[in-house]
Amino acid sequence: MMKMNKRTKLILTIALAVAVMLLLAYLDANRAQYSYGIAILQRSAIYAIVAVAMNMLTGFTGLFSLGQAGFMAIGAYTVAILTIPVEDRPSVYYINGIADALANASLPLWAALILGGLLAAFVGGLIGIPVLRLKSDYLAIATLGFSEIIRAVIAAPQLDRITNGSYGLKSIPNFGSIYDVFIIAFLCILVMILIINSSYGRAFKAIREDEVAAEAMGINLFKHKGMVFIISCFFTGVSGGLLAVFMRSIDSKTFQVMLTYDILLIVVLGGLGSITGSIIGSFLITAAREWLRFFDNPLIIAGFQIPLFRSGFRMVIFSLVLMAIVLYYRKGIMGSKEFSWDGLYRFIHRLLSRVRRKTPGKEANHHE
Amino acid sequence: MSDKRSVLRLDDITMQFGGVVAVNNLSLEVNENEIVSLIGPNGAGKTTAFNVITGVYAPTNGAVTYYGETLVSNFPQSKMKKMYAGENLGKYTEAIRRTPDKITKMGIARTFQNIRLFKELTVFENVLIAKHMNTRAGILSAACRLNYKEEKSMREESMELLDIFGLSGFKDEIASSLPYGQQRRLEIARALATQPKLLLLDEPAAGMNPQETNELTEFICQIKDDYNLTVFMIEHHMNLVMEISDRIYVLDFGKLIATGTPSEVQSNQRVIDAYLGVTEDGE
Amino acid sequence: MDISVFLQHCLTGISLGGAYALIAIGYTMVYGILRLINFAHGDIFMMAGYFMIFAIASFPWYIAIPIVLIATIILGVLIERVAYKPLRNAPRMSIMISAIGVSYLLQNLATYLFTALPRGYPTIPLLKKIFEIGPLSASLVTLITPVITLVLVYVLILLINHSKAGMAMRAVSKDFETAQLMGIRINQIISITFAVGSLLAAVGSILYFTDRMTVFPFSGALPGLKCFVAAVLGGIGSIPGAMLGGFVLGLGETALVAMGYSTFSDAFTFVLLILMLLIKPTGLFGEKVTDKV
Numbered sequence: 028m029m030k031m032n033k034r035t036k037l038i039l040t041i042a043l044a045v046a047v048m049l050l051l052a053y054l055d056a057n058r059a060q061y062s063y064g065i066a067i068l069q070r071s072a073i074y075a076i077v078a079v080a081m082n083m084l085t086g087f088t089g090l091f092s093l094g095q096a097g098f099m100a101i102g103a104y105t106v107a108i109l110t111i112p113v114e115d116r117p118s119v120y121y122i123n124g125i126a127d128a129l130a131n132a133s134l135p136l137w138a139a140l141i142l143g144g145l146l147a148a149f150v151g152g153l154i155g156i157p158v159l160r161l162k163s164d165y166l167a168i169a170t171l172g173f174s175e176i177i178r179a180v181i182a183a184p185q186l187d188r189i190t191n192g193s194y195g196l197k198s199i200p201n202f203g204s205i206y207d208v209f210i211i212a213f214l215c216i217l218v219m220i221l222i223i224n225s226s227y228g229r230a231f232k233a234i235r236e237d238e239v240a241a242e243a244m245g246i247n248l249f250k251h252k253g254m255v256f257i258i259s260c261f262f263t264g265v266s267g268g269l270l271a272v273f274m275r276s277i278d279s280k281t282f283q284v285m286l287t288y289d290i291l292l293i294v295v296l297g298g299l300g301s302i303t304g305s306i307i308g309s310f311l312i313t314a315a316r317e318w319l320r321f322f323d324n325p326l327i328i329a330g331f332q333i334p335l336f337r338s339g340f341r342m343v344i345f346s347l348v349l350m351a352i353v354l355y356y357r358k359g360i361m362g363s364k365e366f367s368w369d370g371l372y373r374f375i376h377r378l379l380s381r382v383r384r385k386t387p388g389k390e391a392n393h394h395e
Numbered sequence: 396m397s398d399k400r401s402v403l404r405l406d407d408i409t410m411q412f413g414g415v416v417a418v419n420n421l422s423l424e425v426n427e428n429e430i431v432s433l434i435g436p437n438g439a440g441k442t443t444a445f446n447v448i449t450g451v452y453a454p455t456n457g458a459v460t461y462y463g464e465t466l467v468s469n470f471p472q473s474k475m476k477k478m479y480a481g482e483n484l485g486k487y488t489e490a491i492r493r494t495p496d497k498i499t500k501m502g503i504a505r506t507f508q509n510i511r512l513f514k515e516l517t518v519f520e521n522v523l524i525a526k527h528m529n530t531r532a533g534i535l536s537a538a539c540r541l542n543y544k545e546e547k548s549m550r551e552e553s554m555e556l557l558d559i560f561g562l563s564g565f566k567d568e569i570a571s572s573l574p575y576g577q578q579r580r581l582e583i584a585r586a587l588a589t590q591p592k593l594l595l596l597d598e599p600a601a602g603m604n605p606q607e608t609n610e611l612t613e614f615i616c617q618i619k620d621d622y623n624l625t626v627f628m629i630e631h632h633m634n635l636v637m638e639i640s641d642r643i644y645v646l647d648f649g650k651l652i653a654t655g656t657p658s659e660v661q662s663n664q665r666v667i668d669a670y671l672g673v674t675e676d677g678e
Numbered sequence: 679m680d681i682s683v684f685l686q687h688c689l690t691g692i693s694l695g696g697a698y699a700l701i702a703i704g705y706t707m708v709y710g711i712l713r714l715i716n717f718a719h720g721d722i723f724m725m726a727g728y729f730m731i732f733a734i735a736s737f738p739w740y741i742a743i744p745i746v747l748i749a750t751i752i753l754g755v756l757i758e759r760v761a762y763k764p765l766r767n768a769p770r771m772s773i774m775i776s777a778i779g780v781s782y783l784l785q786n787l788a789t790y791l792f793t794a795l796p797r798g799y800p801t802i803p804l805l806k807k808i809f810e811i812g813p814l815s816a817s818l819v820t821l822i823t824p825v826i827t828l829v830l831v832y833v834l835i836l837l838i839n840h841s842k843a844g845m846a847m848r849a850v851s852k853d854f855e856t857a858q859l860m861g862i863r864i865n866q867i868i869s870i871t872f873a874v875g876s877l878l879a880a881v882g883s884i885l886y887f888t889d890r891m892t893v894f895p896f897s898g899a900l901p902g903l904k905c906f907v908a909a910v911l912g913g914i915g916s917i918p919g920a921m922l923g924g925f926v927l928g929l930g931e932t933a934l935v936a937m938g939y940s941t942f943s944d945a946f947t948f949v950l951l952i953l954m955l956l957i958k959p960t961g962l963f964g965e966k967v968t969d970k971v
Contacts, residue, residue, distance in 0.1 A: 245528030339790030346783035
């Protein structure tokens, strides 16, 4: 009774996909009207990539990395430097000029994104190799420290001619169409899902469950941890590149530790070990950040100013939400389960029966 | 017995943690198709010996040989040089270390004293994971499902094992939800999934009632024959040990105190003393 | 380089190192007992800075300092009670995330309450008094920081080795469960650990901020991370190790700044961490821990 047959599920899935495409087409056609909504969806999609990448590491393999902001910065700067139109570069680097080697180096967006991801993965490997050989406890602190360093390096005067130092980079060309972000996000997440569902994904889960037993099953801990860490860094770099294109202008302050914490909030809210959870979480949190902006503005009702409402209040609420989830609702929205039509069906079923029980209508009486 | 091939040989293995000598100058041999048991009171160093064989610990001194190949070898170095309290110092000059996964790949599988299943994963996944080490596909081709043939055979083999172990009915249950006895069985199934030649069982009958122990005894003999295994096992249930062991080694305070066939060991005075305790007049 | 300039830099480095050492001890003690990287420790240190700004507004400095110390202890113990204690049996990942949550909360709360702009740290005239020793000149705070650090570490080691609570602390860090079975009141010991850690962080914050002169919501983040690295460097769990690690970092950083590589003085810490993990992962004074299988 609780299960649907395969055909129904297939139809539902196709219907959902068509609905999403129609929605996007509609938004695209009315771009001017819905630019704000489109921006929220795009940002959510970008965060979804990095959230899934983080979840792959934290939720599926049990490794805790806090370097997301740093790896995103690498991707973002790579993409920005290589895609800013050559003719605009003198005006971007108007203070110190651009390094000669980069003056005419230019790549199409897709290639720049891949290169950004590869660079992030390479740097990730450099940090990960010494740390992952030992207790992975130190991974969190090493990556968190690294992410702060990368900001310092980007802003360093020595690199002015490459990163434009503390002035940041601007005039990054926008996406060709609004579909770009969603297509790239879909592909990235699809690849990560495929990896997690492969034999390697099972090995990652085994490491999360019990390192000693995993090793006794012939799984090379170092190799697999390194692999998942580098893959995660790659996709984090790609999402950073997308963020640069989305924001059009970036500087080292864009990639503060707070960015990492935001991603962590998404992953924890969605559920450690659930990809669909991370995706739902990124849309939810990104949208909530925008909707809750009123917390940051003074709220005046009937001439009376409500206290508490002022700049910064929103982020306090976000941090309290994170604490509340960790303390009281550790599983998050999805736990370690994935979205399925059966799950949704059961959920609605439960919800309905609860509603029925609470409102003493005819039906409820009938049941009793 | 001498005509049989030696599978595993420990030579002068000493394992010292700080000042504590957990295993002291242990030498033993396990031959092909034998069931050999390692017994001894709690804290005698049996599990430590297993951990040395499987690469979890590097021994302080001594060597482990597997089918004539040196698996692990070590000698006291740096700080340990001064602290070393064991024997045969200077006999070994080679330091060879292998990580547990390499040793498993060479054909030694083990179970754990305190069951270490992948608790949150399903019974099927537990076995399937053990098949992972044989994948030839890289991560990208595995992700793109280019190895679907390999994946299919991995799944079939795992399913076969579950059938043999009578666990196929629990295939999709979460491992930690199984009853205790079944968890032990699953752990053995998982170890067999790595296709070992030598199976190390660390107290396989711990916590089992007599009837379950009897079933297990038969079962161990059966898989030994079916899979052409050599079994080396730690066990406290003496009925089980005496019934199926070809030979027994007895360990007490890290030292080997007796060895021989079950009947020889049973009548050995030192073994009886070690198990029952002995009051020495001089003290 | 002139010898007096060199000595001057040494003095600065030792002083900075002293402040680092005091914070590092908080990390090493908590990690020793709970195996938890207390990400919030740096932010407790930052909050202690704000406490001082407010305390000094209404009290003379000799009353303000005890108030700051007590307030910081209360904050540290409160955090443990609210955010870590309920998770004692949860997977370690959850406690780590909780620690990050606290760090995130404290930073956001500070931004909300005190704005993101740096605030001037009160100058305590006595601490700022300049002493001239030959060609060197240093404020009192620079001179007394290493002294205070050494004295506090000495007292702490005495307490840990000779007091009953200290013995309990050592027992808990060796084996959490057995200690509990032996009748040690684990929650009390953990609270004491957090109290001591926070107290030292508060002392460290007074010494550190008197030198730096401003506090802002993120001023605890990086020093916090560095001090954890200092603890790892010295061998996590070892108090003399944490102190030594703190001094090494302080001196190294000051040396880099003196040589004109101030941008990379932060990076230095983490390069050191990675090198240490490669060469001697147990740290300078750490013992090797073998996991039971």
